[in-house]
Amino acid sequence: MSRAEEATNRRMLRARDAMDRAYAEPLDVPALAQIANVSEAHFIRTFRATFGETPHRYLQRRRVERAMFLLRATDRSVTDICLDVGFNSLGTFSRSFQAIVGESPTAYRERGAIMAVPNCFAMAWTRPSSFGEAKGERRRLA
Amino acid sequence: MFNALSITSLYVLDQQKALDFYVGKLGLEVNTDQDLGFMRWLTVNVPGDSHQILLEKPGPPGLDEKTAEQARALLTKGATGGHLFFTTDDAYKTYKELRAKGVEFTEEPTERPYGIDCGLRDPFGNHIRFSQPLSVAAPVSGSTKANR
Numbered sequence: 001m002s003r004a005e006e007a008t009n010r011r012m013l014r015a016r017d018a019m020d021r022a023y024a025e026p027l028d029v030p031a032l033a034q035i036a037n038v039s040e041a042h043f044i045r046t047f048r049a050t051f052g053e054t055p056h057r058y059l060q061r062r063r064v065e066r067a068m069f070l071l072r073a074t075d076r077s078v079t080d081i082c083l084d085v086g087f088n089s090l091g092t093f094s095r096s097f098q099a100i101v102g103e104s105p106t107a108y109r110e111r112g113a114i115m116a117v118p119n120c121f122a123m124a125w126t127r128p129s130s131f132g133e134a135k136g137e138r139r140r141l142a
Numbered sequence: 143m144f145n146a147l148s149i150t151s152l153y154v155l156d157q158q159k160a161l162d163f164y165v166g167k168l169g170l171e172v173n174t175d176q177d178l179g180f181m182r183w184l185t186v187n188v189p190g191d192s193h194q195i196l197l198e199k200p201g202p203p204g205l206d207e208k209t210a211e212q213a214r215a216l217l218t219k220g221a222t223g224g225h226l227f228f229t230t231d232d233a234y235k236t237y238k239e240l241r242a243k244g245v246e247f248t249e250e251p252t253e254r255p256y257g258i259d260c261g262l263r264d265p266f267g268n269h270i271r272f273s274q275p276l277s278v279a280a281p282v283s284g285s286t287k288a289n290r
Contacts, residue, residue, distance in 0.1 A: 118254075119254060
């Protein structure tokens with residue numbers, strides 16, 4: 001690996017950090033490519049090569065993870081949580097959640113409160129990634 | 143058995159850049175900066191705290207070049223797994239000061255059940271957090287921002 005690749009890794013990490021930090025904002029490929037300081041065409045491919053899933057998948061599952069957290073840690077309504085984490089439509093949110101987690105937001109909420117751990121660990125360990133942890137039908141979102 | 147944790151080691155890509163960041167921006171102080179011939183032994187610590195952080199550059203002969211490349215790749219992907227957790231008396235104030243210095247944040251100060259918490263990256267990809275623990279934090283409010 002060359003120094004140039006290390007610099008590329010670091011820029012991709014910057015874009016991933018932006019998704020972790022600002023998941024509720026309408027982050028699209030042009031915005032993320034700008035954060036990573038690479039062309040849009042290059043961005044999706046390079047991100048996937050670096051982290052094993054596309055930026056779209058990463059952000060979608062970050063939003064679902066934050067929704068999972070809010071469902072169990074707060075008493076906000078499902079609609080509010082859907083908007084809080086960056087989904088625009090309740091229908092899309094519910095379908096994505098069901099497909100990735102394997103149960104509806106309401107059913108998931110019934111699991112009850114979660115233990116408080118430092119948030120970075122919750123975010124790193126409870127996000128249903130594209131490479132195996134999602135309990136729902138992964139193919140539907142492939 | 144043990145009576146303290148005295149040194150923690152962290153991989154960095156460039157020790158001078160690491161000094162600029164950890165001392166120049168985060169406000170740590172140099173504990174030891176010594177050329178041992180085979181390596182530059184560089185440690186920093188929080189002022190007033192004896193716990194040292196060794197800023198080490200991965201490379202030969204300790205690691206063969208191929209392994210060092212892998213270590214650098216993991217580091218720049220944020221995947222080395224090491225984290226530094228600092229505490230502060232005022233998370234919001236510290237956040238503002240560090241933001242003004244151009245520090246790259248992964249998470250803004252957020253109120254959690256255990257305190258006010260915040261995340262950032264060093265220039266290489268290491269993950270660093272600092273928090274204002276609950277004992278000195280303001281009461282956690284019930285707002286959604288607090289829980290996000």
